Amino acid sequence: MSEYGYTFGGREPIATIKPGSPVSLRTLDCFGGKVRGVDDLPSRVCVFPELNPVTGPYFVEGAQPGDTLAVHIVSLTPASPVGISSTFPHFGALTSTGYTRTLQPPLEERVWLYDIDLVHQTVRYQARNSDFSTLLNLAPMLGTVGVAPAAGEVRQTIVPDVHGGNLDTPLLAPGATLFLGVNVPGALLALGDGHARQGDGEVGGVAVEVAMDVTIVVDVIPGERTGTPRLETDRQLISLGAARPLEDAFRISQEDLVRHVAELTGLDLLDALQLVSQTTEARAGNVVDPQYVMSAAIDKRHLPGVVAYGGVHDRLRGL
Template sequence: MKYKPDISELSYTFGGRAPVQSVKPGTVVELYTEDCFGGRVREVTDLPSVVCEFPYLNPVTGPFHVEGTEPGDTLAVHFVSITPARDWAVSSTFPHFGALTGTHTTATLQPPLDELVWRYDVDVDAGIVRYHARRGDFSVEMPLDPMHGTAGVAPAAFESRMTIVPDVHGGNMDTPELRAGVTAYFGVNVPGALFALGDGHCRQGDGEVCGTGIEAAMNTVVILDVVKGVFTPTPRFETDEALMSAGSARPLEDAYRMSQHDLVTWTAALTGLDELDAYQLVSQAGTAPVGNVCDPNYTMLAKLPKKYLNKAMAYEGMHARLRETARTVT
């Protein structure tokens, strides 16, 4: 199935919106996502504060209703491919947004940061993006590493959440780990799950320190499937090599604890280990990739190589099955 939304069909919330399409479990969906600025920032002279209108930022494509999916299930989303849709992308700084500036909630006496836009050249065939300094004669090429900053399902309890907020439903986690080859797992809170996706980045450093990645429209292929009768308490990711748990909260310490707690208890459930034995294993073999450190909630991941799990399989091998399907698609 292919879906490219009109600008009027983009969504700015998770929850509170009717589905744009209904699909069966196992469906391969080819979709287009717009960048976080809705395509309005095209040149370095296009300041977001001028060409964009709050709260119409960080649009997502969807939501998609997955048939037969019910609260208490888990939605499995396998990312087959993520490809920049244009030969340019943008990034920016803002006066009161980002990790290294005063914000509207934390006032400081120094002047706010300048609002600047950087325009990147995107060469998909060569697999690179080109950075150009705004205040100097400097440029450098970096490898393309496309990912999606925002993905998730409708929250529970009739909530509608802005797409910029990450939480247990997913949302704007901004982790570079959400790239092609990954299966993401989201706990289902409403009938049909109502999955939505957006905020593509050509690449992004850990933390999204300035508040934006290399923001780009994307052509993305996903496979949507369901694990019946198993609930996932916070977003989880699986690759061929690792399992990951995401935690989103403030302060950053709580996001870290959430992700580590979920990975420890998940590891114990998969392996049959005592919880403290699993705690010890994750403590010595795990890593902690950083998601965003500038959104309304921060995001941390806990990551454990699968080689330490003694061949235990998550979700009865869902990732391996979706990977096999992805090979037939590509």
Template sequence: MSEVLTYTPGDGDYAWTFGGAAPVARIRPGTVLAVYTEDCFAGRVRSVNDLVSEVCEFPFLNPQTGPFYVEGAEPGDTLAVHFVDIEPARDWAASTTVPLFGALTSTHQTATLQPPLPEVVWIWDLDRVARTCTFRARDSDVAVELPLDPMHGTVGVAPANLEVRSALVPDAHGGNMDTPEMRVGATCYLGVNVEGALVSLGDGHARQGEGETCGVAVEAAMNSVVIVELIKGRPTPWPRIETDTHLMSLGSARPLEDAFRVAQLDLVQWVSAECGLSELDAYQLLSQAVESPLANVVDTNYTAVAKVRKAHLPPRADAYGVHAALRAQAAAHRG
């Protein structure tokens, strides 16, 4: 039987950074973590009248559950975080427009003369039985049902070089990558930078479109289950994801083309190493087979995804040798 740790943070127990926060618990590799994560607004946006500028206090946004100290984790290792279950904890979720934030408005870094967009809140109804999210327009009677597709916008470890990064920032340590690919069945690989790794997660989304265009997804508190495994002696330079069907690399940077380049280069080098191809051969193969969804184009760094179907690659084992075993462990945990 897997060791299971259930953890629900109190109001003062959340982390707001990666790095710089004391661990809330120590776990052994292979531990199943059953955790509660609050939404990015710390649960303070509960109605259409709760404007972020009035009920939230910057920089205390995007609270993280953790960090968890993984015994035996050292710099140069890789942490594997497998998502067993991600389930909304409430029957509603919130989304907003935020002044000077989002891809289709003026921002502090894309400064223009026109005024910011108005601050508006939408409350989405979540039907956890029917597996739907319901959008209700603010300016008409239109309602639209979309499929529930829960994911975690944020998962990461402490950064290297004594850095402390806001939970709003994605980078090589993971963090606020905001990719819909971080859903049930995925294994996220993160390079360990400090002793114990110090892994945290949060920012649950009931669903999110690629790019997170307005800057805010369908933000939801979550009850999530993950398995945390340790891969000794295997460095991982940028966050990677493995599913049953795909390998993916994630790059975070500004400008967007640099995030694209980071993700594409990492996938080329990953496939080259795993499949016995030269880098140029891997470059050519992936140039014709890669998919390139955007994760976010709104955060302090943008995040791009480079993904390839395993079926398009030469025969090979699990990329890190753990995904299939974690899938089996997840199935056994569910019973």
């Protein structure tokens, strides 16, 4: 069986991993390596739905339904000197789509190549129709991390939801820990969709896509259910919401953060709402996929003495 797939759920595990043991793997770019130059238009060289491949799934020892899986990103290194981006007809935040119907013609399909310099930690933007270019900071992230959904459901990797999936948030970077609810024995973790960098919202529909060498370490938090994906960094606690319309994704992320803060601090719900309301940072993950993603974050300095998930983020970070 291939180590790459295009769904969460519906596939047998390719390997077993142990909590606390670092795992190194390679992910493909969202085009599966088929776009190599500016003339390789994705609509010609890629076959839907074989887009956004993920590596896995992995069976996590000890993970059972009702637990929470913690996935700590140790390192992300682009595995190619060139990143790729594109515009697609009927895909993106600023064009007509199957959900947002208009009469204007679709965007032109166009491919951009980005030179990646690991030594200087940069990616170079070069306009296609002029000599304009500029250096951008390399900011590697994983677009897609998820587990098998509940109730035997199978979801395409391009869809974000409570199982994770195509979250497309720049916050999913080295040093971050992602928390996902476990729905099936072993969780069946899969990940992919490496980005050399991406702006909030992924407005054009495609980030700077690149194959990625990934190291992660996981842990299982038994008996603690996580309903919507959460992140922890050294600075922030973050809740993620996936839905359409965008304001519902916003509400999901904010509601979960308020409840999380209330549980961690012992504040009643309105006191927690007041604290979150005055401190939250809200960022769009993507505004292009079948469901949109919003994040809600609170700085941990506003929560003195509070430890989430028994301190698993700090423990995995320390490894």
